[in-house]
């Protein structure tokens with residue numbers, strides 16, 4: 001096992017080649033591809049986790065937003081050469097330019113993207129896959145036309161699915177990245193083809209020039225580098241729909257395999273809170289301590305976050321940031337004044353607007369998806385010297 005320090009490598013040092021792909025003429029070498037130093041799980045393709053100390057603002061800055069890729073990034077496309085194909089069960093198949101997409105009404109949606117495997121490292125027994133901790137998640141403002149407006153342009157019929165293809169293509173044993181989105185979710189007014197992220201152009205790492213945003217669903221649904229939408233009655237059955245990104249219908253004894261016909265496609269996300277300060281196992285001085293974190297609940301809004309500083313015996317309600325929205329997260333904070341030095345176990349537990357509460361134990365599954373147990377850290381409170 002690598003230590004935390006060794007995992008937190010300056011990505012710029014680790015992949016000099018990737019840095020060369022950086023466009024623009026900065027004076028000093030930037031951190032990799034416009035990112036602050038991230039927890040580097042893979043360099044090619046880039047899998048970058050946000051260290052918890054970067055969280056603390058409602059919008060996660062683009063330069064610290066996590067990155068997840070299964071395949072090498074596609075070669076950047078000249079804006080003028082870009083075409084989005086819309087085909088299948090449509091009256092009028094289309095090849096849309098970026099200008100066509102910009103001419104449609106533009107909408108802004110704040111939404112979390114959380115990787116389905118966020119928190120995988122906390123499952124016991126361990127499961128294979130990237131050992132994400134708390135940082136395969138971020139909340140950003142996405143802007144672009146609605147998928148529904150694009151489908152209207154093409155005269156899409158009332159089929160069951162939209163199939164979405166990203167420009168990244170299969171390599172070795174990893175197949176092409178294609179996903180199916182149920183039409184009801186595709187037509188939701190918050191489902192966008194994003195051209196912008198946090199008020200700036202969508203960066204290449206996050207799917208430029210066009211990515212899908214499926215608010216409230218698992219990160220995998222938000223296909224990057226979108227080049228084709230196909231209207232169809234058949235759900236895609238490629239790796240990223242089956243067996244990838246499926247969850248057991250029934251609870252499994254931890255450590256046991258799932259029956260393939262008892263796996264379901266993951267859609268909406270569960271209620272979850274994470275503690276971002278203090279850091280787990282850190283030392284803090286005796287005195288007032290701000291305990292902070294974020295909480296989100298997929299398509300629901302966060303109603304309440306409770307915090308315990310004594311291992312779950314007593315709970316206090318944390319202060320929540322406005323606004324209270326579906327899809328986006330809320331930051332929370334609890335001011336704590338421990339009376340004595342010593343070791344403290346701090347827990348956070350969120351409740352959403354549908355009444356869902358974070359469980360004590362997350363549902364173990366062979367792929368380590370959807371980890372959402374009550375969060376837990378330990379801190380050492382020391383007498384100020």
Ligand SMILES: Nc1nc2c(c(=O)[nH]1)N[C@H]1C(S)=C(S)[C@@H](COP(=O)(O)O)O[C@H]1N2
Nearest residue numbers: 066067068069070115166219220222223224
């Ligand atoms: N084309 C394409 N889209 C993709 C992926 C990918 O590998 N290829 N990864 C998905 C997964 S698993 C996640 S969690 C999100 C991550 O988005 P981000 O890198 O912008 O944070 O993108 C999704 N979209």
Ligand SMILES: [Mo]
Nearest residue numbers: 115116219220
């Ligand atoms: Mo993911």
